[in-house]
Amino acid sequence: MSDCIFCKIIEGEIPSEKVYEDEEIVAFEDIDPRAPVHVLIVPREHIPTLNDTEPAQDGLLGRMVLVAMRIARENDVADSGYRLLINCNKDGGQEVFHLHLHVIGGRYLGPMVQRA
Amino acid sequence: MSDCIFCKIIEGEIPSEKVYEDEEIVAFEDIDPRAPVHVLIVPREHIPTLNDTEPAQDGLLGRMVLVAMRIARENDVADSGYRLLINCNKDGGQEVFHLHLHVIGGRYLGPMVQRA
Numbered sequence: 001m002s003d004c005i006f007c008k009i010i011e012g013e014i015p016s017e018k019v020y021e022d023e024e025i026v027a028f029e030d031i032d033p034r035a036p037v038h039v040l041i042v043p044r045e046h047i048p049t050l051n052d053t054e055p056a057q058d059g060l061l062g063r064m065v066l067v068a069m070r071i072a073r074e075n076d077v078a079d080s081g082y083r084l085l086i087n088c089n090k091d092g093g094q095e096v097f098h099l100h101l102h103v104i105g106g107r108y109l110g111p112m113v114q115r116a
Numbered sequence: 117m118s119d120c121i122f123c124k125i126i127e128g129e130i131p132s133e134k135v136y137e138d139e140e141i142v143a144f145e146d147i148d149p150r151a152p153v154h155v156l157i158v159p160r161e162h163i164p165t166l167n168d169t170e171p172a173q174d175g176l177l178g179r180m181v182l183v184a185m186r187i188a189r190e191n192d193v194a195d196s197g198y199r200l201l202i203n204c205n206k207d208g209g210q211e212v213f214h215l216h217l218h219v220i221g222g223r224y225l226g227p228m229v230q231r232a
Contacts, residue, residue: 034229050185051194058178065177065202069166072204078167081207083229084200086181088188091197091224104229108207112218113150113199114226 006042006098019074024060025067036106037075037082041067047099050088068103077105083112122158122214135190140176141183152222153191153198157183163215166204184219193221199228 008014010026019039020027030038041064047053053061065084072082082105087094124130126142135155136143146154157180163169169177181200188198198221203210 034227035232050181050200051189053182053185055182058182059174060178061181062174062176062178065166065181066169066171066174069169069204073167077207079205081203081205081210083204083208084166084202085228086200087197087225087228088185088199089195089197091193091221092199093225093228094197102228105207107232109203109209110230111150112201112203112209113220114224116151116223 004046004096004098006040006096006100007046010042010044019071020067025064027067027071030102035104035109037072037077038102038104039068039071039075041071041101041103043099048097049094050086050099053099064101068101071103072105075105081105081109083109120162120212120214122156122212122216123162126158126160135187136183141180143183143187146218151220151225153188153193154218154220155184155187157187157217157219159215164213165210166202166215169215180217184217187219188221191221197221197225199225 009016017029027039027041030040068084072078085102125132133145143155143157146156184200188194201218
């Protein structure tokens with residue numbers, strides 16, 4: 001956990017543009033935005049991948065989704081549209097192994113995945 | 117709601133390959149799969165878009181995510197990787213206006229969104 005970049009962002013050891021935080025969730029701007037709005041929503045707890053969540057974390061997962069929706073609203077893309085994504089492991093394209101939910105919007109986003 | 121294709125699938129009025137169901141959630145194969153695994157997870161309740169969910173539905177949203185993870189496991193793509201997506205409204209690419217979560221896996225999926 002000590003060399004997890006998202007843990008360091010959560011702790012303020014690495015600077016970021018935080019847009020939301022509460023006792024269990026932090027949200028900050030993606031440093032490589034793919035669209036006008038691109039924010040990452042992460043649990044404070046270091047959970048490497050979605051596979052590492054437990055049934056009792058349903059509330060946490062749902063609140064991450066609700067924070068993403070709130071961020072879409074605050075950025076005026078709720079009506080125009082947005083996409084939420086969780087990438088898990090290699091085929092999904094997960095790059096940082098601290099669970100994170102992307103909220104992306106502000107333009108038409110194209111296909112959900114590359115065509116095979 | 118009466119002409120909602122997903123409501124009709126949930127009710128069995130339109131055939132589908134269901135892979136999971138409980139009292140609040142149904143999951144079925146996408147009829148236009150983008151990868152070897154492509155399943156849609158939907159609430160039984162007709163909720164048009166993510167914007168129409170309420171804070172009290174955090175548990176439902178989280179359980180939809182957990183069902184997606186379970187489906188990834190059952191299809192042996194949890195380790196190789198997968199992607200969860202919720203598309204909201206036009207820019208997100210939402211096509212059916214009954215809230216649904218995609219779980220997609222079984223090959224490398226490429227970028228999360230088209231480059232601008």
